[in-house]
Structures are given as C-alpha cells and as structure tokens.
Amino acid sequence: MSKRVRIIEVGPRDGLQNEAETIPTGRKIRLVDTLADCGLKQIEVTGFVSPRWVPQLADAAEVMSGINRPPGTCFSVLIPNLEGMKRAIRCAPDAVAVLTSASEGFCQRNINCSIAESLNRIRSVLAFAGDRKMLVRAYISNVIECPYDGRVAPAQVARLAHTLLTLGCDEISLGDTIGAGTPDRVDAMLAAVLEAVPVTRLAGHYHNTNGRALDSIKVSLARGLRAFDSAAGGLGGCPFAPGAQGNVATEQVVQALHEEGYETGIDLEHLTSVAAPLAHGMRSQQ
Ligand code: HMG
Ligand code: MG
16 A cells, blocks of 8 residues: 555645734745745645635735745645635636535534535536636535534445535545544544545545544554645634634644655655744744
8 A cells, every 4th residue: 555645734724714813914925835845745725715704814815826836736725615716716726625514513604504505516616617627625524523513423424525526526635623533433434435435535634622633644544545634833723613723733744654654755854843833833822
C-alpha cells in the first residue's frame, strides 16, 4: 500500500473563520504564501460564504487575488451555494469545496437548509463547475456525532458519501466536526463508507477537540485512506458547531506520518519553525 500521503491544509479557511478579531488581509495572504513555501500542495485559502454569517472571510476575493500561485499547487475555496461559486470563479480557484452534513440539525444551523436542499445546491454548483473542468471536493460534517442531533449512524454517512460521488464530486472529506471520534467509532464509520465509495476518493477531516484526531488518522491509514485535512498551528473550529475546536495541527500530522515512514513532500522544519508560529499568532486567545 502506498506510503505517500496527501495533506490538504485548511487552516486559512477552517482556522481563520472561527477567529473573532478581524485579521488583516495581508496577514492571511502571508500565511497562505508561507504554507505554500513549506511544500503544501493543496491549500484551502478562504471561503466565499455569506459575509453576514462569517464576517472574518468577507475579504475572500482580496485574499485569493493577493496570494502567489506557484504552479503545481492547488488553491481551493469553500463555497456553500451557487452564489458563492459565482463570486469564487472570478478568482479562478483550482478547486472548490462544497458542504453538507450527515445530520439535519447542523446543516440547518450551518447553511440554513436541509440536507436534501444542500444536495440540490451541490448539484447546481457541479453543473456550473462542469464546463470549467474544476475539481470539486465535498465535505460531510458530523460523520460521528452532531452537536445538535447526537450520534450519527455510519450507514447515513455511507449513503450521503455515495450520493455525492454519484452526483460527480471528485473527493469526499469526512468531517468529525466536534472531534467526537474514538478509534472504534471512526473505524465503524469508515467500514460503512468504504462499502459505498472507493478509498482513493476519501479524505479525513478530523477536529482535535478531544485530542484524538491523530488516533482517527491512524485508524484511517489502516483502512487505506491517504488524504487528510489539517490546519497549521491547530487553528480552527466552526462558528456553528458549539464545542468544535481546532483542526488537527498540520505539523503534528506531518511529524507523526514521517515517523511512521510515510512521505508527504512537506518541509517539516519550515512548517514547524515558520508557518505554524505564524498561524498560531493569529489566534485571538493564546
Ligand atoms: P442565507 O441567509 O440562507 O442565504 O445563507 P439566502 O440565500 O437567503 O440569501 C441571503 C443574503 O445572503 C442575500 O443577500 C444573498 O445574496 C446573500 P441580500 O439579498 O440579503 O443582500 N448570499 C451570499 N453572499 C455572499 N456569498 C454567498 C451568498 N449566498 C447568499 N455565498 C448561506 C445561506 C449558505 C449563504 C449561509 O448560511 C452561509 O454562508 N453559511 C456558511 C457557513 C459557514 O461558512 N460555516 C463554516 C464553514 S463549514 C465548516 O467549518 C465545517 C467543515 O470544516 C467540515 C467539518 O469540519 O465538518 C467544512
Ligand atoms: Mg472543519
């Protein structure tokens, strides 16, 4: 089985969206540029979401236009609907990430619609993206547990993942939004999803609320997953998921992977000494 692992850096979006204090656009641009310098080949730069819902990302277009775009690095953005897609397309992202949830409660609070309606939105985004040969990732939030609805059945995640694949999404990122995963529960969820979706189309997106994200990654590696989302400095959370804390820190993931003999292509030294402190310095409460 391959020892190559793909890391998708989501800190500039998933991390900064949760910060209460306005972060100057220039600092966000510097963070993205620094992460790219570390050899991160996939970076979720920002989100074209409603500035009323997430004021911190109101400068999405300025950030996207200000960053360096070295060839070979994929710069993606989060979009919740067709309106977001139409705003994003002007900045020519290499990929977009759409979102839904395995639970109704979070879907409503996060994007103000039902799961069924979120799938309709994803359909319209895919139709729009289709002509442009753009990669589309899909997030499923709360694959283990929802802060509003409680435990989520693995079969529900599997059904949704299969639907997203059938609709035409290229990759499905499995979000443990509130870090509720234990090795057993993550394994049970993956076992169900893998019945429905090839492993090469999956990524793990594990928040580290309970300090178990690295365990979830370990279980996922054993199940064959080779793509993981993480955030430099452990930035992150979700304003619409009470209790959701940082994503698993990119530097911790890379270190753990390298120790186990996996290759990431990432310069751990630069990441640890430059990028992670830069990200960490953007936290309002340190
Ligand atoms: P809504 O209020 O229901 O939208 O928000 P609406 O369609 O009723 O429109 C209301 C107004 O918003 C209109 O403007 C629209 O034009 C505008 P008005 O006519 O009143 O002036 N609008 C927009 N403006 C800018 N960009 C847009 C956009 N869409 C509508 N894209 C909406 C619905 C989905 C927009 C809103 O709920 C939203 O933006 N939600 C995003 C929430 C979010 O960003 N959450 C955090 C990210 S998710 C996450 O962190 C989880 C993840 O990391 C995975 C995991 O951990 O599990 C991905
Ligand atoms: Mg997240």
